Amino acid sequence: MTSQESHNKGISMISLMKEDLSHRKWMLVLSSVVQLLCGPVAALFLISWRKSRILSMVSWQDTGLTRPDLSRMMVSSIVDALIVLALAVVVCGALITGIGGFRHLFNRRMTDMINSVPVKRGRMFAVIYLNGFLIWFVPFIVSELISLVIIGANASGAAGYLLGKTALMALGAAFAFVCIYNLIVLSMAMSGTVMNALTNILFIGFDALAVYGMWVGLCANCFSNYSQPVFDISGILWTSAPASGCFFGYLIADNLMSYSPLYDQNWIFIVSLVLTMIIAAVNLYLAFRLYTVRKSEESEAGTDxxxxxxxxxxxxxxxxxxxxxxxxxxxxxxxxxxxxxxxxxxxxxxxxxxxxxxxxxxxxxxxxxxxxxxxxxxxxxxxxxxxxxxxxxxxxxxxNRIIPKESIKEAYVTMDIFSGNSSGADFMPAAGREGCLVPVYSDPYYDWNLRNKVKISPDLAFRIMTAEKYYWFNEYGSRGYKVVDPVSGEESVRYINGIDEISPRVFYLDITRGSSFHFRRQYLIVDPDIAEEVIMTEGFMEERFPVRCGALGYPKSVTVTDNRNGAEYIIPKEYVKLLMDAYYADFIENYSPDYLESGDDSADILLNPEYDIDYGDGNLTYRRFNIDVKNSDKRTIEILDRLSDSFMFAPVDEDFYTYFESDDDYWEY
Amino acid sequence: MIEIKGVSKKYDDVTALSEVTFNMPDGQVFGLVGTNGAGKSTLLRCICGVCRPDSGEILIDSEPVYENPSVKSKVFYIPDDQYFFPGGTPEEMAGFYRTMYPGTFSTERFIKLMDKLSLDRKRKINTFSKGMKKQLSIMLGIASGCKYILCDETFDGLDPVVRQAVKRLFINDMEEAGVTPVIASHNLRELEDICEYVGLLHKGGVILSKDLGDMKLGIFKVQVVFKDPLSLETVKNNLKVISEEHRGSLVTLTIRGNRPEVETVITSQVPVFYEVLPLTLEEIFISETEVLGYDFSGITQ
Structure with a gap:
């Protein structure tokens, strides 16, 4: 057979891949060793560590957790750790296989050799690219399967859960790998040296995110009234292939369908995920195109x-x-x-x-x-x-910018005013399931600063904008506030001796002007009338403090913590509603700025309503809120006094120490 | 046949090849000679498909070579400084080329050649000397079974015995398998022994490209002594004198033309002595490039 005849048939991809692989054995060995360390070895270590840790935490018996709860938490935490390790290996693996596989682009002699052989450049690209992926992926899958067997052997009944988890981990890790790998391959195809490739990786992979981060950082540091823009971080993360690859890879591996924004069809999340995939595809396409048209003489030079x-x-x-x-x-x-x-x-x-x-x-x-x-x-x-x-x-x-009152179309506000305790503002009751909550993510403008905002009148919004603003400063050993009148622009300084002497509150304002212009600011304001007016706005209490005013419904159980000695008691089930009704009544009656933020009225008792949280993944997560009971909560204290004889210590789970050996089918829980 | 048609190639602002046009006929050893930086290596890299010409085209057996695996499968490129896989052995390199030239690469021949040259097939190449690496490159090229073997400065670093052996191999393959070796070199004496066809490159362009025998028939070196100094002027006026050199009364002239015509003109001036000598390839090269201003004879002045 002549050379031409054989080439008309084509050299098989498999032979080319085998040949390429034979020169990259060290990568395969390195990948296998690292994957084994971060998979089975890490799993063995984590199992051993978690066992000893759980056994030493006697106080867990007071939490009311059941054996299946603990077992699931144990396996889940080990799998979570393995996901993080897998993503770390993904980043290193993509770097090594990407740079190692396409290193010939940085060596003129090697480029000449590769380009002189009778294989199309596109084909050579495909061979090197696929091999890079397989060098990482095959050892990863093998080590994940071994890890699965190890974990499964230590927590029987978890096989189904682990199999599903392993499949998602493989999908998530592969997603992250492809995102990062494509970026690295593109940077390689653009560059003539390793240093240039690394510079290009930073440029393509992180510059958009860096510009955004710099913008937000400068605004946050330079503008006292700056409030973070209202969108999920995933709304910008897609511009960075490594960051979004790891982020979405983690979410996929963690449990794709349980991620609430996706579950609730948060369009920002979905668009960002799609954009991440598009970016990865575009990076790969550009890398392929650059590789095929790349001139040999670009080796050892700078960026093309x-x-x-x-x-x-x-x-x-x-x-x-x-x-x-x-x-x-x-x-x-x-x-x-x-x-x-x-x-x-x-x-x-x-x-x-x-x-x-x-x-x-x-x-x-x-x-x-x-x-x-x-x-x-x-x-x-x-x-x-x-x-x-x-x-x-x-x-x-x-x-100092102020929006004229007459041009305000809509205005919303929320504020940070209470001390310490969790408010339950991120949850709402699960329909028809008492003691069970679901997360609130359905609002596409969901964010931490302006969550649970309530609509206010343009007049109140205008008064918030034009109230005296306080800016904390610390200069020459004196603590105080710089006070600014935003209308006149006059500044004065007020020094304080104690923090209670002055209590500005943070107001987050969101004004819509025209059809789309959003004016968002945060203000530090003392004016008690404004605070009063805001918290008394209809719906504010239910939005901001749902767990404290009963908007989340009755918890499935309640414990009480004595802050003086840390002792914890379980409220008998039949008294849960009685106690919570008393607290709700107290809260609604006392509801005021002073009550919400006053720390010196504490009765040294924590009320801990406990709920199941349904994230939609088939598993329920236990969640406990903490409410600081105050002396002004008369009804609550009275009920607690009455019940004090009925308090009991949280029961010890007798199977607590042996749950690893359990063969109950609790994974269906 | 390799056809080079108006090929130009620039590296940034440097013109490596400018409108180069000539053919390399099959079944002959083609010598590619040229001044430093003339574009010999660039031309070879374009012929084997490593580089794409900025303009013009290169056809091998009437097909374009760039990104054309079926044509590239007929070409083996041996660069001046061959790349070998780090820590690789000759056997591994042979494995690589066996994959790339399936069906034509002869492992048997490779082994035989390596054994004849006493090169250890299992030894790491990075422990080889420069000459041994060169030998290995050539053996890989010969074993590839390609129709065209492009050699860039191939004889550099080879000892005389191996050099002769390689020449014999090339000639043998040329005769038996129709292989066409293309050899770019500065060592014109080496090329003269083996090449039948020569292309002369200078500053990215082709000065000439023809059969070495024909080339030698069209240019002569004449050593002559005239009685009358005016005779020399007459000769110069009637013949294409490329260069002249005086050593006492002995004048050495390099003249382009056919031999009878040259001899007729010289004898008409009744010289005291004259002798027509064939030019070596090196002398032809120097004469041709001198005409184009590539002359460093005054470098010591």
Missing amino acids: SDFIRRIIRILNSILAGLFVSAIIISFFENGDLGKHPGWGVFFAIFFSLLTFGFINAIQSKSIRRFFSHKAEALISAAAAAVIFLTFALDLTGFD
Whole structure:
């Protein structure tokens, strides 16, 4: 057979893959060893550790947990740890297989050899790419199966659960791997040296996230009234393949269908997941295209495209200048970047130029080129300085901005006003199941700052905007507040001796102006009338403190903790409703700003309503809330006094020490 | 046949090849000679499909070579500085090329050649000397069974015995299997022994490309002594004198043209002595490039 005849048939993919693999045995060995360590060995260690830890925690017997609860928690925590380890291996594995597999791109002689053989570049790409995936994936699957057997042998009855979990782990880890691997392969195809590839990985993988993080960080540090934008982090995470790959990979592995935002069809989550997949596919496509058209002479050179090189230099030097400057000033001035604008500008310019020079040197492979592209360097440094000053000195007037009352279309508010205890604001009652809750994630604008907001009048919103603002500061050993009148702009300083002398509350305001403009701010305001008006707004109490006013329904059980000695008692089941009714009545009667935040009225008793939480994954999670009972809660204290003779210690689960050996079918719980 | 049609290639602002056009006929050893930086290696890398020309095309047996595995399967490229897998052995390299050239790579021949050259097939290549690595590259190329073997500075680093052996192998394969070795080299004496067809490159362009015999028939070195100094001027006016060198009354002229015409003109001036000598490839190369200004004879002045 002639050469041409055999090539018309084509060299089989399998032969090419075998040949490629024969030169990457070390990767396979490394992958296998690491996967075994992070799989079966880690599982054995965790089982041994968890067993001894649980046995030593005698106080667990007071929690009311059942043997199946404990067993499920034990296995679940081990699997969770394995997921985290698997994701760590994913990151390292993608880096090693990506860089190792395509390393020939950085070596002119090797590129010549690979490109001179009679195999299409696209085919060679597919061979190297697939091998990289398999080098990581095959040992991963093997080690996961061994781990499954080990865990299963130590917690009988968990086989079904573990099989499902292993399948999800494989899916999640593969998802994360592909996201990161594709990014690395693209960076390799763009670059001529390892340093350039690493720079490109940072650029493509993290720069969008870094720009967002820098924006939020500067706003949060420079603008006292800045409130985080209202969207899930997954709304921006997709711009970073490594971050979103790990994030969604974890969620898939943890239990895809139980993740509530997905379960409740949170469109941001779903869109972000889809965008992450699209980004991964685009990265792979670009890597493939670049690889197939890549010139041999690009090996050992910088990044292929001059345009991309320029963007990398300028963007990263601005980011670095701003970041380092903000960190230094924040470190010395407790986050107040406006304290030393001169120094801030100096650091921004200096570190911007320094970063620019380093990237120059990396891209040109010559330290002598450190000072090249002077015009670009100056533009970057100037941009860093201008951005720093704009934020540090609030040149845009962010903090003093007021929306005219007549242009307010809708206004919402929430506030942080109570001390310490959990409010249950993230849950709502599960329909028809007493003592059971489901999480509240259905609002697409769900976020932590503006959760449980209630609608208020434009007039109240306007008064919140125009009330005196307090900004905490700490200067020359004196603690105090800078007080600003936002209308006149006048500033005064009020020094305080004790924190109780002044009690500003944090108000989160969300105003819609026109059809889409959102004005979001957080304010520190003392005005008691405003606080009173806000908490008395219809629906605020039920939204903000549902567990304390009875909006979550009766708990399945209640315990009481004596804060003076830590002793814990179980309220007999027949008295749960009686006690909770008493507390609800007290809360509603006493409900006021002072009551909510006053810490010195504590009766040193914690009321602990306990619920089952249904995240939709088929398993119920135990959840206990803590409510600080105050002396003004007369009815509650009276009931507790009456019941004190009936208190009993939480029962000891007799099977507690032997649950590992249990063969009950509690996995169906 | 390898057809090179108007091929140009630039590396950034440097022109490596400029409108290069010539053919490499089958069944002959083709010598690619050129000045430093003339573009010999670039041309070989374009022929084997490593580089894509910016313009023009390269056809092998009438088919384009770039990204064409069926055509590339006829070509084996032996670069000046061959890459070997780190920690690899000759056997592993043979395995690689056996996969890449299925059906044509002869393991048997590879083993035989390696044994004849006393190269250990299981020894790590990074312990080989430069010459041994070169030998290994050549043996891999010969064992590949490819029709075209492209060699970049192949004889560099080989000892004279191995050099002769390689030449014999090339000639043998050429005669028996129709292999066409293309050899780029500075060592023109080496090429002269083996090449039948030569392409001369200078500054990215082709000066000439023809059969070495024909080339030698069209250019001569004449050593002559004239009585009358004006005779030399007459000769120069009537013949294409490429270069002249004076050593006392003895003048050495390099003249382009056919031998009878040259001899007729010279004898018409009744020289005291004259002798027509064939040019070596090196002398042809120097003469041709001198004409194009590639002359460093005054470097010591």
